[in-house]
Amino acid sequence: MGISKKTILVSLSCFALAIFLASCSKNVSLTRLMPAEIPVPNHVQRLLLVDRTLPESQGVSIVEGILSGEAPFEVRNAIDATMATIQQELSTSPRYEIIRATERLKGGLFGQVFPKPLSWEQIEYLCEKYQADGVLTLEKFDSDFVITEKKITIKKEVGSGKDARIIEVPGILTEGLASVQAGFRLYDPLTGTLVDQADFGTNNVWTAEAETRTQALALLIDKSLATREVGQMAGASYARRVAPMYVAIRRNYYGKPKDHPALSQGARHAEVDQWEEAIVAWENGLSSVSDPKIQGKFCFNLALAHEVLGDLTTAKSWAGRAYTQFGFKKGRTYARELEQRMMEEELLREQLALPTPN
Template sequence: MKSKSLAGGRKEKIFPVAALLLVSIILSGACTRNVYVPVLMPAPVDIGAHIQTVAVVDRTTPGEGAGSKQGESQSARQSSLHREASQKAVEGLVRTLEVSPKYTAVTRTAERLTTPAEKGSWPPPLSWTEIESLAERYDSDVVLVLETFDTDFMITDGGIMSASTGTPRSVSNAGDGSRSRDRGGSDLSGSRVRAGGMAGIKLGFRVYDPVNRSIADEFMFNHYARWEAQGNPLQMVVGGIIDHRMAVIDASYESGAIYGERISPLWITLERDFFTKGGRNTDFNTGVRRATVNDWEGARQAWNISADDPKRKTAGRSAYNLALMHEIDGDLDLALEWARYSYSDYRIRRARDYAQRLEVRIRERQIAGEQFR
């Protein structure tokens, strides 16, 4: 099968920005090089192709009906942390939505609605009258509400390390204000103290679609982030290094971003490779040099010629490389043809796995296309 006999396929025109992104290359081995290709992945949850504008609302302010445990026993410091952390979760969500090509406008509203529910529990859905009012006020297709939010932090481990050796040391303290010492009686004032902890975030979002008067998505989940620090002296750890506040804030931002990824098609990079050794074929080697400097069109022209080489390895590797060229160009159907040809006619085993990955990409492209209007 000659290279010129392969029919042209359909290019991935729905997301032309991919053609503008630089494809980077690094040396990966003796006969191949890695290529990182930008790919638009579909959202795990499709909230509707008609949804392009979003208004984000925080509904986690404790209300009068939230119960005494939440409203009365919570200290002012805890309330401040809860408020700051919930806002960070909203920020992480908004930033993720903003980088998705699906959404044309994401409005982070100043609305802070009260909730009648305990922290970590679902409140009743907002009324459609209120949702329609919010959607009209912010000119949005949907109203995305942070409905429930709770935080936790616990110390998981810690210890004191020798300043000279870095080895753990046991601690004792006389309790009379004297310096802490290890079991051998040595002063620990010059040692470094290590501590570890875990920040936990529990939150839930609802996506209200006022047009269809339906909840497009409702999801509650937990996110945990490990935290570690060390310092000197011990008082710094107790008073400052164990800053669980920052650990909770960072984990909150991450949790909001995680939900944003759930409902957003997003660009990622996939790792691919191409062959760099194809015998003494001049055209094959020319294609390698052109690909190395991101001259993909020039590389494709050269490999189209070397694909007719009488040596099976050279022809098969050229076909494999041409599959990659067409994937970079967005023509996944033609890329799949070349990958299958490389394996079926020349037994390039790497091409079999590549063809399977391309089949997955074609299905994902179709799904992503259905998530846009």
């Protein structure tokens, strides 16, 4: 039997580590898998992505595009970017095998409300055609790009060489607000249920300034590019809703030699990913110091080391000890974060569990 995608990509206790140094403290960046925002039945393993934004009437869509100022190719590009991002993001998750449908179905382009759901006959046909267990559809899509401007004072360099100087001159600040409204549905044909229906409103602002309006507009992001980028944001947001996704978290730890030589000794081991050796150094340091604040730092570091190694129970114990035994308040906060992580890990196990064979 071959190794499954989940076996290759997921170890709940495995982190990709990158060490960074700051001027006074150190930190470690951990890549971890966050659970999806909503549960999706475990029997949905092969997920089909379908673009359902083909206009019901080409003539009506052209009129609506003119009224909204959206050219057909601009909207289509934004939709393609949204679908491509969903596919890309979901493909990085170990939760599903992703398939993209080649057809584009009629639905809710420029729609303010969701169209009528696809019939279960249509869903079953698509699942049979693509050998999928579930269908995720983009069912409505609308975008907008609004430009505003105001007079400001800008700085300008005049002269050259030794005579160069900065002066203030009247200018124009332009602001482009791109927004996308995207509606998604997730169908489960096995149970005949609509697992999810969600409307995502996403926006972003770009600015540019210059002496004249024409210059400022020339520097502002292109409308088509702006709506594409916001569409990508909407796609990435929805992917996090239905699939566990990798995120980076950063943890600080203590390694200043003036506090205690063992703190910096353990930190040097941590910098080269020798966490077991760091634990030994910090445990030895803890037993040789009487200052409660320094003892709290040792406990805090020990909690971090065990989190990196995947032992969240021991990590939480050390973080709690930093606060309860030595009054180190950051230990209390860290213990709460670890408790939350432990609950998320349990939820993650449930979401990644394989379906029970019939």
